[in-house]
Structures are given as structure tokens and as C-alpha cells.
Amino acid sequence: MDPALRIGDREFHSRLIVGTGKFPSGESMRSAIESSGTEIVTVALRRVDAQAQGDDILDFIDTERVLLLPNTSGAQNAEEALRLARLARAAGMPSWVKLEVTPDLRYLLPDPVETLRACELLVADGFTVLPYMPADPVLAKRLEEAGAATVMPLGSPIGSNQGLRTEASLEIIIEQATVPVVVDAGIGAPSHAARAMEMGADAVLVNTAIAVAGDPAAMAAAFAQAVRAGRSAWEAGLAPERREAEASSPLTGFLEATEG
Amino acid sequence: MEQRDSRVETTSTSTSSITIHVNGRAMTVERDCPLPRLIENLGLDRRFLVVEYNGEARRREDFDTLVLKEGDRLELVRPVAGG
Numbered sequence: 001m002d003p004a005l006r007i008g009d010r011e012f013h014s015r016l017i018v019g020t021g022k023f024p025s026g027e028s029m030r031s032a033i034e035s036s037g038t039e040i041v042t043v044a045l046r047r048v049d050a051q052a053q054g055d056d057i058l059d060f061i062d063t064e065r066v067l068l069l070p071n072t073s074g075a076q077n078a079e080e081a082l083r084l085a086r087l088a089r090a091a092g093m094p095s096w097v098k099l100e101v102t103p104d105l106r107y108l109l110p111d112p113v114e115t116l117r118a119c120e121l122l123v124a125d126g127f128t129v130l131p132y133m134p135a136d137p138v139l140a141k142r143l144e145e146a147g148a149a150t151v152m153p154l155g156s157p158i159g160s161n162q163g164l165r166t167e168a169s170l171e172i173i174i175e176q177a178t179v180p181v182v183v184d185a186g187i188g189a190p191s192h193a194a195r196a197m198e199m200g201a202d203a204v205l206v207n208t209a210i211a212v213a214g215d216p217a218a219m220a221a222a223f224a225q226a227v228r229a230g231r232s233a234w235e236a237g238l239a240p241e242r243r244e245a246e247a248s249s250p251l252t253g254f255l256e257a258t259e260g
Numbered sequence: 261m262e263q264r265d266s267r268v269e270t271t272s273t274s275t276s277s278i279t280i281h282v283n284g285r286a287m288t289v290e291r292d293c294p295l296p297r298l299i300e301n302l303g304l305d306r307r308f309l310v311v312e313y314n315g316e317a318r319r320r321e322d323f324d325t326l327v328l329k330e331g332d333r334l335e336l337v338r339p340v341a342g343g
Contacts, residue, residue: 019342019343020341020342020343021341021342021343022341022343023341029341042342042343043339043340043341043342044339044340044341044342044343045310045337045338045339045340046337046338046340047283047335047336047337048283048302048304048309048336048337048338056305056307056308056338057339057340057341058307058308058339068339070339071342071343073342073343083312083317086317087310087312087317087335087337088310088339089317090310090311090312090317090318090319090320091308091309091310091320091337091339092319092320093339158343159343205343207343208343
């Protein structure tokens with residue numbers, strides 16, 4: 001039996017975290033969250049626009065069943081991340097935060113220096129911090145030492161669907177981590193998620209690949225299966241990779257060659 | 261000066277109105293306007309509203325007791341979809 005995923009002081013049975021961006025409608029998001037089986041969903045914070053209020057996203061999220069994880073998207077430095085996190089906490093959300101500091105808008109790559117600084121500020125302010133980070137094993141250790149509850153290295157740029165371009169570094173991060181490793185960003189297909197879990201990642205975070213799928217709810221279910229399969233494979237212990245063939249059938253007891 | 265009926269809301273004279281900044285834009289409201297009235301006048305859904313008042317995040321429990329002053333800066337924020 002797969003033990004629960006422990007993050008901070010909570011336990012989760014789903015290892016799939018779902019982002020709420022880019023869904024075609026609130027209803028499609030609701031059904032995708034449901035079929036994903038997720039217990040954590042991310043949200044962002046933005047200024048209200050009295051002219052264009054529209055549906056409220058929280059009308060489509062059952063906060064009794066899933067933990068709302070506010071992100072600090074839009075923050076360009078540590079102070080802005082802290083400001084956003086405090087707003088989310090004041091709004092009554094749990095004091096958990098997905099830390100994102102991404103000053104570069106083209107690739108949305110996390111700023112490692114500001115991310116580490118923000119993590120220190122947020123931990124000191126009592127937050128449970130889940131930092132989105134470059135797939136850098138040294139930074140992962142530094143974030144752990146700063147009190148991060150997880151590390152969330154990227155597979156490839158946000159929304160790019162390129163999969164695990166950082167695989168070699170992810171392997172080292174997973175090998176060395178003492179907090180859960182959540183592979184975040186770039187996971188574009190269930191096979192990518194399964195691969196991350198087979199490598200020993202503790203969870204994955206998926207948004208775009210589900211939200212922009214032809215059928216988001218069906219894709220969410222596919223991701224849920226892939227995450228479970230990958231996790232089960234890791235628990236079972238994968239067979240080692242070899243350079244040369246190793247016969248599966250016996251190499252003795254062949255029939256005698258018939259005479260021509 | 262004529263005694264003003266306190267039940268009548270007015271923003272017509274400079275002495276009875278103040279200027280505040282909401283999400284970076286200047287706005288005129290009546291003097292001593294309570295925060296809940298501003299939220300209502302803007303037509304905002306209070307359930308999920310987050311208020312930063314002069315740089316400080318305010319808890320929802322504090323909304324009712326907050327009275328706006330000249331020059332106040334407010335950021336009104338809410339959760340939106342995001343990854």
C-alpha cells in the first residue's frame with residue numbers, strides 16, 4: 001500500500017496537484033478537478049476589475065475537499081511574493097503558498113536568488129512554502145535548509161508541454177531530497193507524469209495539459225492513472241537498464257538443428 | 261451652516277468627500293465611508309475579496325470596523341484561476 005504523501009502537517013492520498021488556469025469554463029474546471037482526484041489546487045491573486053467580474057472561480061472549487069494553494073505568480077522579487085502570500089492568508093486561505101518568482105516573461109523561469117530569499121522571508125512569517133524552482137540540485141538543498149516544505153523543480157518551461165527536459169538534474173534532486181519533490185511545469189502528457197513518478201518524484205503538478213485538452217475531465221482522469229501507475233512502478237522497483245540484451249528465454253535446451 | 265441630516269449620503273461638496281486610491285486609481289468617496297459601503301458601491305462580491313489597506317493585508321473580520329480616510333491606498337484583490 002502506497003503511504004500517504006506528507007507535506008508540512010498534512011497528508012494527501014493523491015499525488016497529482018492541479019492548476020486552475022486556462023480552463024474553457026468554470027464547469028469544465030470543476031469536472032476536471034473531480035476526475036483528477038486531486039486534493040490540492042492552485043489559484044492566483046489579482047486585482048479586481050469591477051467592470052469585468054465574471055464567474056468567481058471559488059464557486060467551482062469544493063474547498064471542503066481540496067486544499068487551495070495560492071501562488072505568488074506575478075511576483076518579480078521576494079518582497080512582492082511575501083506581499084501576495086500575506087494577502088492570500090488574510091483572505092482566509094491556509095497559510096500555504098506556492099512560491100513563484102518569475103521575472104522573465106518569455107520563459108517564465110524562476111529566479112533562484114529571489115526564490116531562496118522569498119522562501120526565507122515566508123518561512124520566518126509562518127508560511128508552509130512550496131517553491132517552484134529551476135531544476136538545480138544545489139538550490140534544492142538550499143531551499144530545504146531554508147525550511148521549504150517541498151521542492152518543486154520544473155520539467156520544462158511553464159505551459160510548454162515539453163516534458164522532462166531536466167531529467168538528469170531531477171534524478172539528483174530526488175536522490176538527495178529530504179522533503180517531497182513535486183515536479184512542476186512542462187508536463188504535457190500523462191507519460192511525462194508517469195515518468196516523473198517512476199523516477200521517484202513524490203507528486204506532480206499539472207495545469208495546461210489538462211486545461212487545454214480536448215476533454216479536460218477525461219485528460220485529468222488519464223493523468224490520475226498515469227501518476228498512480230508511475231508511483232506503483234517506483235514502489236515495485238524498476239528493473240535496471242542494460243546496454244546489451246539479456247535473454248528472457250533460456251539459452252539452453254534448443255532443438256537440434258535439422259539437416260538440410 | 262445648516263445642520264446636515266446624517267442619514268443622507270452626499271459627495272457633492274469638498275468638505276464631505278475625500279479622495280482615496282483604489283487599485284492605483286484615484287476615487288472620490290464620502291467622508292467617513294466605511295469599507296463595506298465602498299465594496300457594495302463598487303458592486304464587488306465580498307465573499308472572496310482580499311483587501312490591502314495602506315500596504316497591509318487586512319483580515320475579513322476587520323472590514324466592518326475600517327473607515328476610509330483622505331489619501332488611503334487600497335488594493336482590492338481576489339483569487340483567480342492560475343497554475
